[in-house]
Amino acid sequence: MSSAAMRPYVAVFRTRFQLLLQYRAAALAGFGTQCWWGAIKVMVFAAFLSGPVASPMTLRETIDYIWLGQALLTMLPWSADQELARLVRSGDVAYERLRPLETYTYWYARAVARRTATPLLRSIPMILTTGVLLPSLGFAKWGLSAPPGLSAATMFALSLVFVIALASAFATILDLFVVATLSERGVNIVMAPLAIVLSGNLVPLPMLPDWLQPLVRNQPFAGLLDTPLRVYSGHLAGSAALLAIARQALWAVILIALGRALATRVLRRLQTQGG
């Protein structure tokens, strides 16, 4: 699309991004909880890895995986957009169709704002605490370390772009389910456990049983956390990293196409619910 054609969607993104950056109190509260959970997980995995086990990941890689995962937690699309849920409940969602915008792209732009502003707010204090404060206090072993090299850092940045694209595609599909079912409760119940387990937030995906690995690697949730986290620590490097990033991109494309198809159906039904 040309920049003139993009203007409304960019404006929607910018406005929502700026608005979300104002929720600093929520970010601080979330930061506290995430530190607490992160610390527990670090201790559990340290205890687990100190025994005589053949682990697919070193303690160093695991700790980075945990802290960076906590920093990027709000990337996970595990619940529907509260604002949209409010619009659906109040019926104001009709106004969304009164805008001269293609509704899927409009909502996708809003989802991108949420998947950039909120993680930005949450990850900065987390990275400062675990990557700067802990090492300066002499606890470098338990903190977040820098990526092993420039290539890991670059590929991590690239992977992060696709996390945003993929998470926003997921989120827009959730939005459409909220519109179709007129409530956000159903999608939240289904989505939260899927996102937490399959993204690697609960247990790093490489630590799941071997026979599950082909399945785990190829499902879309892996691209939300597992891929960027392992690329960052160098656990995935070279062609393996590029392949994982390509998978993220592919899933983003598939989910956007699915979302668009769903939008056509759901929004037609939204029409019939008027009155």
Add this chain to the structure above:
Amino acid sequence: MPEPMIVVDSLTKAFRVAERRAGAWNALAGLVRRRYRRVDAIKDVSFTLAEGELLGLIGPNGAGKSTTIKILCGILEPTSGRCEVNGLVPWRDRVRHVARIGAVFGQRTQLWWDLPVIESFDLLRDIYRVAPERYRATRDELTARLDLSSLLDTPVRQLSLGQRMRCEIAASLLHEPRVLFLDEPTIGLDAVAKLAVRDFVKTLNATRGVTVILTTHDMHDIEALTHRVIVIGKGSVLADGSLEALRRGALGERRLWVHFAGEPTTIDVPGTTVRRRQGRSIELAFDPRTTSAHRLIARVAAEFDVEDVHLEEPPIEEVIARFYAQHAVDT
């Protein structure tokens, strides 16, 4: 004759409503096999509207006013019938169509709840792709005419209903639409805010030639604003014409209040009926087509010891209520 701005021809919208019957057994059966009932929200609605007209759409709750407006706005697709606004079929050409209309739904908000009003306006500027200079001029004019300058920096959630409604109306006009849909714009407003809204809409229609369709339950809106009224009941057009014609058809009587100097006596004037007695006053109803007002007054003054008289028309609410009753419309 120029092409009409809005053409509505035999428009019908049917909804499928799942039937639920009482009882646990029926609830279980409903899981397996649902029964649906067809409900016609509107049926065979037809009218045309010329550019620059101001139409009042009235009818009891559930009559089909909002359904009609939603179809005209392009957010609802009718089951059958034809409809064109400004040469476009609203639901088929939604994006192009909605760029050229404005709409205010009184019970909803189109402003972003957490944003200051001005930021909502700026966002609408980009959504409607309005050129910056043009936008500034329109925004400043609307700000002046709706008296918004002190509200622009306030987040929408902190506005009173009257303030918000003024902002909603401004928001619907930033892209200078040729057609404006107002669905209950005065609902819940106090007297001053209602007057402000009416005054603004009237001026907008008169000076800018913006075509307006207004739905309301407040008959004073209709009296103050519209020359033409369409009454919808049970999904069909029951009447289409001036308020005066509606009045004549439904409740054409006039009323004469007679205030007696002394105790009121029984009063029996041919062609009149006694509607009410109140203290020393009696209200007579008569049909102006058969009984002339000045002869009636002369006769009453001659026959009785009268201190004062005055003439009244039935209030518009009563006319409409009578009209609904005549057409057996449930309210």
